[in-house]
Amino acid sequence: MILGLEVVLADGTVLSSMNRMLKNNSGYDLKQLFIGTEGTLGVITKAVVRLEPVIARTGTILLAVPGFDGVTALLQSARRMLGSALQAFELMWGSYYDALTGPDGHSPPMERGSPYYVLVETALPASDETMLDDFLTSALEDGLVTDGVVAQSEAQRARIWKVRDDFDAILRSGDTYLFDVSLPIAHMHDYVDRVRDACHAVLPDAIVHVFGHIGDGNLHLFVTPRPGGTASKTDRKAVDECVYAPLGRYGGAISAEHGIGREKRDYLPISRTDAEIDLMRRMKRLLDPDLILNPGLVVKT
Amino acid sequence: MILGLEVVLADGTVLSSMNRMLKNNSGYDLKQLFIGTEGTLGVITKAVVRLEPVIARTGTILLAVPGFDGVTALLQSARRMLGSALQAFELMWGSYYDALTGPDGHSPPMERGSPYYVLVETALPASDETMLDDFLTSALEDGLVTDGVVAQSEAQRARIWKVRDDFDAILRSGDTYLFDVSLPIAHMHDYVDRVRDACHAVLPDAIVHVFGHIGDGNLHLFVTPRPGGTASKTDRKAVDECVYAPLGRYGGAISAEHGIGREKRDYLPISRTDAEIDLMRRMKRLLDPDLILNPGLVVKT
Numbered sequence A, B: 001m002i003l004g005l006e007v008v009l010a011d012g013t014v015l016s017s018m019n020r021m022l023k024n025n026s027g028y029d030l031k032q033l034f035i036g037t038e039g040t041l042g043v044i045t046k047a048v049v050r051l052e053p054v055i056a057r058t059g060t061i062l063l064a065v066p067g068f069d070g071v072t073a074l075l076q077s078a079r080r081m082l083g084s085a086l087q088a089f090e091l092m093w094g095s096y097y098d099a100l101t102g103p104d105g106h107s108p109p110m111e112r113g114s115p116y117y118v119l120v121e122t123a124l125p126a127s128d129e130t131m132l133d134d135f136l137t138s139a140l141e142d143g144l145v146t147d148g149v150v151a152q153s154e155a156q157r158a159r160i161w162k163v164r165d166d167f168d169a170i171l172r173s174g175d176t177y178l179f180d181v182s183l184p185i186a187h188m189h190d191y192v193d194r195v196r197d198a199c200h201a202v203l204p205d206a207i208v209h210v211f212g213h214i215g216d217g218n219l220h221l222f223v224t225p226r227p228g229g230t231a232s233k234t235d236r237k238a239v240d241e242c243v244y245a246p247l248g249r250y251g252g253a254i255s256a257e258h259g260i261g262r263e264k265r266d267y268l269p270i271s272r273t274d275a276e277i278d279l280m281r282r283m284k285r286l287l288d289p290d291l292i293l294n295p296g297l298v299v300k301t
Helices: A069-087 A093-102 A131-141 A153-163 A187-203 A233-244 A267-271 A274-287 B068-086 B094-100 B131-141 B152-165 B187-203 B232-246 B265-272 B274-287
Strands: A004-009 A014-017 A044-050 A060-066 A087-095 A115-122 A149-151 A177-182 A209-215 A217-222 B001-009 B014-018 B043-049 B057-063 B087-091 B114-123 B148-149 B177-182 B207-213 B218-224
Touching: A014 A087, A014 B274, A060 A069, A060 A093, A060 A131, A069 A087, A069 A115, A069 A131, A069 A187, A069 B068, A087 A093, A087 A153, A093 A209, A115 A131, A115 A153, A115 B094, A177 A233, A187 A209, A187 A217, A187 A233, A217 A233, A233 A267, A267 A274, A267 B087, A274 B014, A274 B274, B057 B068, B057 B131, B057 B152, B068 B131, B068 B187, B087 B094, B087 B152, B094 B114, B094 B207, B114 B131, B114 B152, B114 B232, B131 B148, B177 B232, B187 B207, B187 B218, B187 B232, B218 B232, B232 B265, B265 B274
Parallel strands: none
Antiparallel strands: A004 A014, A004 A044, A060 A115, A060 A149, A087 A115, A087 A209, A177 A217, A209 A217, B001 B014, B001 B043, B057 B114, B057 B148, B087 B114, B087 B207, B177 B218, B207 B218
16 A cells, blocks of 8 residues: 655665556556565655545444354355455454453353354445345355344444454453464464464463454464563563464464564574575665664664 | 475575465565566576466446546546455557557457547456446446447457557557556657657658556557658667667656566666666576676666
């Protein structure tokens, strides 16, 4: 959604690349040097952002899904039946849903105890009144879901989203580390099991909660190494290893959305090759030879 | 739609950046160095491309529009009423439509002689049967269009697209130069008038035909400097000046889709600043210090 940028380079040059065109193949697309490079190649001082009209009306549905195979079948069905109206497909592992709707959590929009919950949201044009109902009926008939609630009001929609969004209940349960990884959907179930097993091998009481934007291959993991207690630097390192190490075999990414910073820098070789990291270093040296821009972030220099 | 690339660098390094994730913020997004840089920074040897399911059913409509204000109002209406189903909004200036549906051209899907024609295409989910009819009715009622034809068969759809796609009739009318520019929609009408006037000042018989993907701000111009005759190198240079020079004032791009190559290299400063071109040169020197990769393309080195 970024069309143009103004960037101050390390030598003080103001690089104005304030393109407003959706299509522009007039020379190198320089803004890409600065998007997602965490301020290590230049300081962004202006941006041209493409806006989209506010969606007039959304449809929101929460579904209980009995198994992971059903989740992937449901995603395929949503893509087929809802097409470009599909805006969100949020998967919550049952333990995440249960933790957020526990005694001191949110009131559950539907019964707890299902292995998975999926929140689907659509942008509805006027003629699509029945789209979500048809989708739910078909999913129930195919046995992909055991229960479904279509939000009937903005208040009910907000209540459903709270269960996905507002995870304070987890954070209150003890020091908790949040992760942001991506990997192919086909491997997600195995991956989460593997992370749980690895965590339990070193921290027997650790709790792992997971939700994800799985249409994008993106999972967020919450690991509480010592529920009710305080975690140490050693715990942190152990948990990092448990979460990141298995990603290599799946071609996954140690950061889907949030970047590398300093925390994940040592794990970058899990997701990127030596040749890639070498080229990142060469770009860094080209654009910031004196290492004055966010030094130490992303790659060691 | 490009997720990953394998690239051979100038020094022979094989850079494997074959990401398959939709979201990956694990370090610099290196593929962007090679996308759209016309082989000047590396040789792409593999690509991971995101695919979308074939659209099961499309809706196609051709509209006659009496003025340019109507065109922009129609685009707004299409975005509002068709939402994410809108797949194409193709504008043809009347002279383009007339040239392609002339005596030895295609049979016209609707009457010739309108100032503008717009081709709209939608991806229809099952429930959207009436979407295009509603759109046409509303556009007629609002006086935005004077006529409209909804394709009733694949054959009729193909016939409508031929008038947009198959511009051999123009190429047969004499040596013709094709252009690919982008600029804000609000300035398109002025811009085309300005190009026509400029061309006529130096080449009185020149014919300028235009169509565009105007939702993307992208126009394609066809200039035939000497209809029925042969054009010279001097004509070419004169026409290039007429088409490119006015773009600077609109923040437009001398190439929307097709790149710079050698032909447009000298006009790059119309669309890009000195600081930008300098940075492109520094990137070129970093990645290809011996200038062995497509030397001379995009920027002078």
